[in-house]
Amino acid sequence: MTASHDLIVLGAGSGGLATAFRAAQHGARVALLDPGALGGTCVHRGCVPKKALWFAAQWAQAQQFAVDVGFASQPGSLDWERFRQVRTRYIDAIDQRYAQRLHEAGVELIRQAGRFVTADTIELTDGSQLHAARIVIATGARPRTLPLPGFRLGMVSDDVFALQALPHHLAIVGGGYVAVEFAGLLQALGSEVEMLAHDRLLEGFDAEMVDALQELMAAQGIRITMQSAVQTVHRADGGILIDDAVAGSRGPYDALLWAVGRVPNTEALQLGSIGVVTDDCGHVLTDARQDTHVAGVHAVGDVTARKALTPVAVAAGRRLADRLFGGQPDAQLDYENIPSVVFSKPPLGMVGLTEEAARELHGDAVIVYRRRFTPMQWALTGWHGQSLMKLVCVGSDERVLGIHVLGPGADEILQGFAVALKLGLRKRDLDATVAIHPSSAEELVLMD
Numbered sequence: 001m002t003a004s005h006d007l008i009v010l011g012a013g014s015g016g017l018a019t020a021f022r023a024a025q026h027g028a029r030v031a032l033l034d035p036g037a038l039g040g041t042c043v044h045r046g047c048v049p050k051k052a053l054w055f056a057a058q059w060a061q062a063q064q065f066a067v068d069v070g071f072a073s074q075p076g077s078l079d080w081e082r083f084r085q086v087r088t089r090y091i092d093a094i095d096q097r098y099a100q101r102l103h104e105a106g107v108e109l110i111r112q113a114g115r116f117v118t119a120d121t122i123e124l125t126d127g128s129q130l131h132a133a134r135i136v137i138a139t140g141a142r143p144r145t146l147p148l149p150g151f152r153l154g155m156v157s158d159d160v161f162a163l164q165a166l167p168h169h170l171a172i173v174g175g176g177y178v179a180v181e182f183a184g185l186l187q188a189l190g191s192e193v194e195m196l197a198h199d200r201l202l203e204g205f206d207a208e209m210v211d212a213l214q215e216l217m218a219a220q221g222i223r224i225t226m227q228s229a230v231q232t233v234h235r236a237d238g239g240i241l242i243d244d245a246v247a248g249s250r251g252p253y254d255a256l257l258w259a260v261g262r263v264p265n266t267e268a269l270q271l272g273s274i275g276v277v278t279d280d281c282g283h284v285l286t287d288a289r290q291d292t293h294v295a296g297v298h299a300v301g302d303v304t305a306r307k308a309l310t311p312v313a314v315a316a317g318r319r320l321a322d323r324l325f326g327g328q329p330d331a332q333l334d335y336e337n338i339p340s341v342v343f344s345k346p347p348l349g350m351v352g353l354t355e356e357a358a359r360e361l362h363g364d365a366v367i368v369y370r371r372r373f374t375p376m377q378w379a380l381t382g383w384h385g386q387s388l389m390k391l392v393c394v395g396s397d398e399r400v401l402g403i404h405v406l407g408p409g410a411d412e413i414l415q416g417f418a419v420a421l422k423l424g425l426r427k428r429d430l431d432a433t434v435a436i437h438p439s440s441a442e443e444l445v446l447m448d
């Protein structure tokens, strides 16, 4: 058998593209397979269209604020179809840029799905085969639904981007990133939103920060039912009705969004036949170097059980290509202290440990600084919602273990602080930094 390539990458989402580009840069002959659009979930069904809608939600709120402080005109509503076209134009351009860059990088793009025949052979949809000593699985994940009677009446996050019109009254089942983000932005754009959450919101984020966000969401009119247990969904004359074991009969809604997590795309890959091990949910198990249990087969991104974020998939893919083809035998992603922001309204970001996790590790040696305040732009409009910022430190030298920011600009503020934390930030370094005034970020260097 002659190897057709040095590397075959399954999936042209964030992780697959990053791996392919970096490997090609190191001189590898790369084949990149994907039957779908270039950029995968992030570009077409995730970060990008979501953030576009989130911007629209900010503009809607800014319009309202402007009227509150004396601008003359009344806020208008969003022309949903026009904005969908604007988004599509932007996203199509990204897709085209990727195609052009792949061509320039010498990556062979094959618009077909692949599945394993052996550990070094991939069969394409048309039945032809490719061979390479290295294969990277980067097939991502898709939204999950709950297999309850009537579940098909609901949609998943992918479908929100294709909606013809904004739902008037929307139920969201779930309490993770997707549920909280869509609740905030669709409410801001004019939907009446009700969340039905089974567990606490945003598991993995600091509980005090999440409580503060939940208060702000409630103050903006989002109805949140906790400990919900949806049993059935059905349609009646007025719309979609939900029977919930705890919350009782709810509705009618004109739309229902399942936001209950994601399922890795592994069923079709024939992984069992070559010995690649998956967990109970189907995620490919890898070590910290992205190696699976089978020599020469690797995995990056949402298809693994790691944190499902675009920059994680990208960084893991680049490190892997550096190790395999770039002469960097020690290259691997450090999965500690990965910053993350929920694009809620307002955004909530964190890097490092939550207070709960820090106390579990360090007990009474943990010192917490916090600052609650009403951001100037809210106060000016007469809205007295409170931002919250929190530093979780440990020991006599107050090493900063966690930074948490809830409020306007959290998405932009946190990146720089994440660098500092990674470099071993101490509270005294923050104290020694002169503030930028007036800003929200200054609160992080003024805490006592």
Ligand SMILES: Cc1cc2nc3c(=O)[nH]c(=O)nc-3n(C[C@H](O)[C@H](O)[C@H](O)COP(=O)(O)OP(=O)(O)OC[C@H]3O[C@@H](n4cnc5c(N)ncnc54)[C@H](O)[C@@H]3O)c2cc1C
Residues within 6 Å of the ligand: 010, 011, 012, 013, 014, 015, 016, 033, 034, 035, 036, 037, 039, 040, 041, 042, 043, 045, 046, 047, 048, 050, 112, 113, 114, 115, 138, 139, 140, 141, 157, 178, 265, 268, 269, 300, 301, 302, 303, 308, 309, 310, 311, 313, 343
């Ligand atoms: C609504 C939403 C919002 C999000 N917002 C953010 C955000 O703001 N910030 C952030 O960091 N992350 C966000 N994420 C998460 C982020 O989108 C994912 O972590 C990221 O896209 C994962 O990239 P990936 O390459 O692992 O998988 P994907 O991007 O899903 O790519 C997988 C690709 O594999 C292809 N594929 C599947 N099977 C095969 C096969 N057999 N052969 C070949 N190709 C195949 C698919 O067509 C797809 O293109 C969001 C996710 C969602 C759903």
Ligand SMILES: NC(=O)c1ccc[n+]([C@@H]2O[C@H](COP(=O)([O-])OP(=O)(O)OC[C@H]3O[C@@H](n4cnc5c(N)ncnc54)[C@H](O)[C@@H]3O)[C@@H](O)[C@H]2O)c1
Residues within 6 Å of the ligand: 146, 173, 174, 175, 176, 177, 178, 179, 181, 197, 198, 199, 200, 201, 202, 203, 259, 260, 261, 262, 307, 308, 309, 340, 341, 342, 343
């Ligand atoms: N801003 C961002 O970076 C961003 C945005 C969206 C998604 N993402 C990534 O995508 C991943 C997927 O997001 P997600 O919101 O789909 O998943 P998630 O894991 O964040 O949340 C899943 C939610 O579903 C709930 N749930 C699970 N089973 C349930 C059941 N049987 N009944 C009721 N509720 C149930 C959980 O309690 C949880 O609240 C995230 O974990 C994140 O890594 C990131």
